[in-house]
């Protein structure tokens with residue numbers, strides 16, 4: 250992880266580069282709450298966590314008066330209950346039983362959960378997400394649930410060295426996004442296309458992203474050995 254001075258400079262630079270074109274979500278897996286709260290000092294208002302257990306461990310120490318929390322990682326159905334009252338949006342809805350469980354838990358809490366549908370845009374065997382050709386039908390299915398509000402789509406494209414290689418996937422995502430937006434489905438307000446990470450956020454923004462999820466370009470390389 251980088252020093253606070255370096256983190257502050259990264260946030261300032263990335264905000265300048267984005268120039269209001271997309272919302273900046275700081276991807277905070279492995280980052281301790283003290284540093285996350287420091288990021289809030291530097292103007293970060295939105296964070297994304299990947300693992301339920303880690304989110305629960307850190308949650309009390311996060312400055313929720315300044316930070317909104319999204320869940321961006323793979324989500325097990327039996328863990329929805331732990332986060333349903335803590336996060337504002339779930340980026341990774343990728344199967345019906347998960348949507349049903351979010352509906353059930355949020356109904357019990359009397360709240361609505363903003364959700365994105367995760368798309369496996371490159372059809373990678375090992376990756377979660379709805380197949381591109383099934384995305385529209387899946388969106389129609391989950392917008393039957395009154396306690397979910399469909400806000401858009403998310404994807405994690407293949408890792409690659411050249412951000413230009415992912416532009417074709419961003420383009421495909423944008424096309425599906427526009428089609429779904431035009432359907433004006435019940436229980437939806439489709440305005441969020443969550444694309445772009447540390448290696449490709451500028452390419453993503455130039456190709457229609459409205460929200461970038463940035464971790465290592467803010468905080469430095471992650472150290473998974475620390476606890």
Ligand SMILES: *Cc1c(COP(=O)(O)O)cnc(C)c1O
Nearest residue numbers: 276299321446447462463464465
């Ligand atoms: C870790 C993570 C990110 C951020 O990755 P970086 O390459 O460090 O910017 C974005 N999205 C998801 C779902 C992640 O798990």
